[in-house]
Amino acid sequence: MPQSNVIILTDPVSDLSLHQTGVTVLPIRGEYSRDKLMHQRIRSYITFLEIKLEKLSQVQGHITHFIFTDSDIAVIDDLGQIFEHYQDFHLALTFRNNKDQPVNSGFIAVRGTHDGILRAKFFLEKVSEVYSSRYMKASRMLGDQLALFWVVKSDASFDAKRFSKAQAFTNEIGGASVLFLPCATYNWTPSEGAGQFHGMPLDVKVVHFKGSRKRLMLEAWNYYSSSTDISDMLCLILKSGRTKYYF
Known part of the structure; x- marks a missing residue:
């Protein structure tokens, strides 16, 4: 996505001295201890949206959409088509057919209109509230x-059976129009274990290198950077084997 900019949300203490076009660092104060890190991430998203909402009220004109991702994600196709193809959503989440954790937090898209940013902020504030009251003792x-998932399923209009099919759909959740995109395309994860990874489906747009798969991310990037005849990152063949990754 050559027309996009990268903004790294981080704590004020970390020294991320980057000198790269289109990449900026935005320190956000908060609680970054290991047991509170995932909650802080949601709070950082809220702070970021508040900043953008204030700037949007000062400057009218060009609309900039936003996509929040984990740092172990690789975008391998243009995601701008999400905002063009699906016109009526405020924020987008990715889902999979998983009974206990069908909604993955590694990819969240927000439409850059005033209404989109505001409703996404309200939605994430509800998630933060639920996190604080119910899940602070959950695995970090x-x-x-x-x-x-609690916020999504608590809405009376939502039918969790829709997670069983890898098809995009929209649902009104707490006053926000939420687009649900299948992880199979927008948050795909390589299989884990020796000999299991042989490439990826051709329609994948986002790869999520979760857990021990993080070793594949550096390997894929090094291979991509050292090759002159690869036009994109589709179907890189990576070494098999498994190593334990410590968070």
């Missing part, structure tokens, strides 16, 4: 996803 890597 799961609390935000459990809170997200």
Whole structure:
């Protein structure tokens, strides 16, 4: 996505001295201890949207959409088509056919209109509230996803059976129009374990290198950077094998 900019949300203490076109660092004060990190991420998203909402009220004109992702994600196709193809959503989440954690928090898209940013902020504030009241003692890597799903399923109009089919759909949740996109395309994860990874489906737009798969991310990037005849990152063949990854 050559026309996009990258903004790294981080704590004020970390020294991220980057000198790269289109990349900026935005320090946000908060609680970044390991047991509160996932909750802080949601709070940082809210702070970011508040900043953008204030700027939007001062300057009218060009609309900029936003996509929040984990740092272990690779975007391998233009995601701008999401906002063009689906016209009526405020924020987008990705889902999978998983009974306890169907909504993954690694990818959240927000339409850059005043209404889109405002309603996405209200939605995430509800998630943060649920996280604080219900899931602070959950595993440090799961609390935000459990809170997200709680907010979604608590809406009387929502039918969780829709998660069983990998098809995009829209649902009104707490006053926000939420677009649900299948993880199979917008948050795809390689299989884990020796000999299981042989490439990826051709329609994948976002790859999520979760857990021990993070070792594949650097390997894929190094291979991509060292090759001159690869036009994109589709179907890179990576080494098999499994190593334990410590968070």
